[in-house]
Amino acid sequence: MAVSNQQPYGQPQYGPQFGGYPPPPPPRKSKAGLIVFCLVVALVVIGSGIFVVSRFSGGSDDTAGGASTPVAVEPATQAPTQPPSTGGSPSAPPSRPANPSAPPPAPCNGCFPGITVNGALRQLKAKGFACKEDRVLGIECVKGKLEVGIDRDYTLKNYIENIDVGGRAGGKGDYPQGPREAFATLNAGLPGVLPIFIADASIRQQIVTFTARNAGHADNGPSTVRDGKAGNYRLSCHGVSGATVGKGGKSASSYSTSVNIYGPSAY
Numbered sequence: 001m002a003v004s005n006q007q008p009y010g011q012p013q014y015g016p017q018f019g020g021y022p023p024p025p026p027p028r029k030s031k032a033g034l035i036v037f038c039l040v041v042a043l044v045v046i047g048s049g050i051f052v053v054s055r056f057s058g059g060s061d062d063t064a065g066g067a068s069t070p071v072a073v074e075p076a077t078q079a080p081t082q083p084p085s086t087g088g089s090p091s092a093p094p095s096r097p098a099n100p101s102a103p104p105p106a107p108c109n110g111c112f113p114g115i116t117v118n119g120a121l122r123q124l125k126a127k128g129f130a131c132k133e134d135r136v137l138g139i140e141c142v143k144g145k146l147e148v149g150i151d152r153d154y155t156l157k158n159y160i161e162n163i164d165v166g167g168r169a170g171g172k173g174d175y176p177q178g179p180r181e182a183f184a185t186l187n188a189g190l191p192g193v194l195p196i197f198i199a200d201a202s203i204r205q206q207i208v209t210f211t212a213r214n215a216g217h218a219d220n221g222p223s224t225v226r227d228g229k230a231g232n233y234r235l236s237c238h239g240v241s242g243a244t245v246g247k248g249g250k251s252a253s254s255y256s257t258s259v260n261i262y263g264p265s266a267y
Helices: 031-056 117-126 178-197 201-214
Strands: 130-134 138-143 146-152 160-172 226-230 233-237 241-247 250-262
Touching: 117 130, 117 138, 117 146, 117 178, 146 178, 146 250, 160 178, 178 201, 178 250, 201 226, 201 233, 201 250
Parallel strands: none
Antiparallel strands: 130 138, 138 146, 146 160, 160 250, 226 233, 233 250, 241 250
């Protein structure tokens, strides 16, 4: 009886084959491992889906170890209940929305915020002022008997360090009504000029009030200079000054008064 060394089907073959029989078919892989693997994958997928539903339906997240808390979405008609973010710093003030009506911060200490020299000149010319610049005296804009002077910042040349708004009057002889007319011109023109340089209406009103009280006296030197503040703007009035010139028995007098306004600063 012939003896075959064929091994049971499904078992691996080792060494050479004898007896002249053809080689057995290749071993078939067991389906049991594949079925178990599919079940494991299905359980993982199903488990993940339950976890995701639990996380986003407001359920407890015990499997995450309490690492994060679901954020409740508030209706659009309700105001947020959480305080403004402080950026992670307990000592930082709460962030607030920017005030669209507030002027941007000044680029330097003492500069007028929210306005440049070029911007101011455009607005003054639109109001009918004629402007010219002198290297020593600065920029002077004139409309009738109302004058506006502008001094550039020493380092940032397109920004304003201070301005002066003045009224003048003049006539033949001593022209005694000249001081009163110059003072009236300043008071009448100042409210229309200030909005070009200062956005805050309350500060503008303080400047107008200060000028009405302190720009009408006679300028008798440093002892009669009157200083004040409106917000962080420093104010100064020297009073009415004048001069009379004559030749050949004829003379004429000129008078002026002004308020000097210095940009906001810490002092």
